[in-house]
Amino acid sequence: MTDPPDRRLLLVHAHPDDESINNGATMAKYAAEGALVTLVTCTLGEEGEVIPPGLAHLAPDREDTLGPYRIGELAAAMRELGVTDHRFLGGPGRYRDSGMMGVEQNARPDCFWRAPLDEAAELLMEVIREVRPQVLVTYDPNGGYGHPDHIQAHRVAMRAAELAAADDRPELGRPHTVARIYWNCVQRSAIEAGFARLREAGRDIPFPGIAGADDVPGVVDDSEVAVIIDGGDRHFAAKTAAMRAHASQIAVDGPFFALSNDLGQPLFGAEHYRLADASAPPGGPADDLFAGMVIP
Numbered sequence: 001m002t003d004p005p006d007r008r009l010l011l012v013h014a015h016p017d018d019e020s021i022n023n024g025a026t027m028a029k030y031a032a033e034g035a036l037v038t039l040v041t042c043t044l045g046e047e048g049e050v051i052p053p054g055l056a057h058l059a060p061d062r063e064d065t066l067g068p069y070r071i072g073e074l075a076a077a078m079r080e081l082g083v084t085d086h087r088f089l090g091g092p093g094r095y096r097d098s099g100m101m102g103v104e105q106n107a108r109p110d111c112f113w114r115a116p117l118d119e120a121a122e123l124l125m126e127v128i129r130e131v132r133p134q135v136l137v138t139y140d141p142n143g144g145y146g147h148p149d150h151i152q153a154h155r156v157a158m159r160a161a162e163l164a165a166a167d168d169r170p171e172l173g174r175p176h177t178v179a180r181i182y183w184n185c186v187q188r189s190a191i192e193a194g195f196a197r198l199r200e201a202g203r204d205i206p207f208p209g210i211a212g213a214d215d216v217p218g219v220v221d222d223s224e225v226a227v228i229i230d231g232g233d234r235h236f237a238a239k240t241a242a243m244r245a246h247a248s249q250i251a252v253d254g255p256f257f258a259l260s261n262d263l264g265q266p267l268f269g270a271e272h273y274r275l276a277d278a279s280a281p282p283g284g285p286a287d288d289l290f291a292g293m294v295i296p
């Protein structure tokens with residue numbers, strides 16, 4: 001058995017597509033550098049709206065086969081990013097997509113929003129104790145934009161990190177303390193520049209409308225950003241290709257994309273992170289999630 005890579009990054013996301021939108025360039029960069037990048041996705045995204053008319057039959061109120069279809073989209077996205085370790089929490093279909101906050105699907109007993117916190121966290125705890133990541137990435141407490149599955153993914157990830165570090169439940173693996181937990185965010189100045197670029201495109205924008213900065217999840221003041229990962233052209237291209245792979249949910253056109261709400265927004269090659277403990281490096285953002293760590 002070969003030794004595990006030295007640097008190990010675990011990302012916890014709610015639906016297939018979140019990983020590429022939020023962290024595509026980051027995942028491609030670290031995978032290319034030989035780090036172990038592990039993605040855990042908590043649902044199959046069964047309740048998503050379908051963009052291409054040719055896929056409309058997959059919708060939850062039609063064939064209800066969007067979940068299995070999105071497994072394939074996610075696998076294609078991982079190939080574009082060079083990520084080989086991606087899993088569904090508790091196995092594919094264990095927890096169903098809960099739909100947007102307030103819809104009746106939130107009450108389904110099998111949805112992720114209804115999952116008992118410690119039940120779901122113990123499933124993720126086993127992954128943490130197996131993979132033993134130094135770094136964990138997930139959403140902020142509001143899930144970025146208040147989607148119940150994103151909020152629950154945050155809660156499960158934070159609880160799982162606690163459980164994994166505790167000196168008990170040896171049947172679930174040796175205790176492991178994640179050295180650093182980051183939450184996805186977007187630097188305010190980057191948002192303003194990105195939307196200025198979008199407005200400059202004017203009528204050339206390939207989407208019916210333009211999103212507003214308030215439509216972007218997790219916008220924070222520049223001072224709260226602890227790390228900026230700039231994937232450069234190579235990893236920006238991989239991120240774009242990975243987002244295109246999620247074609248049922250995302251329409252990509254050049255440096256812009258839109259979700260099923262048809263509101264165009266800028267596609268960022270630089271991805272931003274804040275520390276869960278709210279600290280930020282005094283000298284400004286670092287350019288590495290593992291910055292300063294001594295990794296044997």
Ligand SMILES: CC(=O)N[C@H]1[C@@H](O[C@@H]2[C@H](O)[C@H](O)[C@@H](O)[C@H](O)[C@H]2O)O[C@H](CO)[C@@H](O)[C@@H]1O
Pocket residue numbers: 015016017018021045046047048049097098099100147249259260261262
């Ligand atoms: C990026 C993300 O989290 N997408 C989720 C989200 O999808 C949105 C939802 O369908 C909403 O109704 C649309 O207006 C919006 O354009 C979509 O992005 O919620 C879905 C249902 O829970 C989920 O499947 C999708 O991955």
Ligand SMILES: [Zn+2]
Pocket residue numbers: 014015018147150
């Ligand atoms: Zn999502």
